[in-house]
Amino acid sequence: MSNINLIIEERAADIGKFLVGRLLPFRQKRMVGPFIYIDHMGPVKLNERSNFDILPHPHIGLSTLTFLFEGSIMHRDTLCNEVEITPGAVNWMTAGKGIVHSERTPEHLRNSEKLMHGLQIWVALPKHLEQMDPEFFHITAEEIPAWEQDGIQFKLVAGEAFNRKSAVPVYSKLYMVEIKSQTRQHVALGEHLYGESGLYILEGGVESDGNVYGPKQMLVTKESHLCEFTLQANSTIYIFGGEPFPEERFIDWNFVASDKALIASAKQKWIDQKFEKIKGEETEFVPYPTFSKQ
Template sequence: MSNINLIIEERAADIGKFLVGRLLPFRQKRMVGPFIYIDHMGPVKLNERSNFDILPHPHIGLSTLTFLFEGNIMHRDTLGNEVEITPGAVNWMTAGKGIVHSERTPEYLRDSALLMHGLQIWVALPKDLEEMDPSFFHITAEELPSWEENGVNFKLVAGEAFGKKSAVPVYSKLYMLEIKSKTRQELKLGDHLYGESGLYILEGGVESDDNTYGPKQMLVTKESHLCEFTIQENSTVYIFGGEPFPEERFIDWNFVASDKALIAEAKQKWVAQEFDKIKGEEDEFVPYPTFPRK
């Protein structure tokens, strides 16, 4: 019997200057564990006329996880952080009751030809922490737990799994794993996982129950403890998952909450420009979008 409950194909989504491949939320599956939003960004070529510039914008009720395969992004926020994100590093920003940040091509690279490629992820906060104080954490690629088993390379980007723990300060039971293999291997991961699991194929492919799946697909398991598949040669996959929350989460633009009143309050506050400002970027912001009404 197949353990695959749902197959999610990347859908094109417009985030301003760029089109991304959206995996979550999906109409049939709004969340996988606490993961509520996953975008595959790129690969896209940039030059001096098309730098990566996401102007100051707000968040509440979530943590953002930025993980680059290629490219560089300068992160700035209203806590005063100014950190360059490089491939393999993790930017973990917890919005809580509210934070504003911008993401741009670093100044020293703005006249260069660049390739931008990575994952932009939102993780919902537990209900009792939705209005916590905002915070920011950065960890280099070398600091992430990495290990090898039977020629397969594992990296724990965030959370806990396989008896290991990433230093990224998460607020619920979750895991984000990178798995790379140059050879065809059968993997049985169920004993190391918990809650719900989603397997995203970046490159290569996986086989399960006589079916083959390829890039830009995410497979959602029925039960994480039955997570078994064959990874093909020269493949890279990511597994996201964890314990789901008992309460529903609502999304409006960049705001996530279990209570729609918190979202309405944040929207009003942003429209009135009452959020804190990023130093040096006080006059720039992304306006609250006017969504077309049907």
């Protein structure tokens, strides 16, 4: 019997100047573990006249995880952080009761051709931490646990799994694992995983129970301890998952909470422009959209 409970196809979503491939939320599966939002960004080639510019915008009730395959993004926020994220590193920003950030092409790349390709992820916070003070951490590529086993390359981008712990300071039981192989391999991960699991195929393919799945698909397992499949040659996949929360999470635009009143309050605060401003970007912002629910 197949362990695949749901197949989610990447769907085009407009985030302003760019279209991304949205994986979560999905109408039949709003979350996988604590993961509530996953966008595949790119690959997109930008010329010397085009740049990635996401103006200041707010978040509450979640942590954002930015993970690039190619390209570079300059992150600025209301905690006075100004950090360039490059491929393999992790930007981990916890919004808590509220933070504002912008994401742009760095100044040194703005007048040249460049590629943008990566994952933008939101992880909902546990209920008791939804109103915590905001935080920001940048974890370099060298700090991410990486190892090889039986010809397969692993990286533990975030969380705990495989008796290892990532340097990314998460607040719930979760994992994000990169798996690569240049050769065809049988992969059995069940004993290393827990909670719910989603398998996203970036490159190559995955075979399970006589079926073949390819890029831009996410497979959601019925039971993570039965996560077993064949990885085709020259494949790269990501496993997301963890323990689901007991309470429902609501999402409206960039706001996530277990209480709709928190979202309504944040929405009005942003409309009234009462969130803190990013130093040097005080006059720019993304307006609250007319139709925002994911």
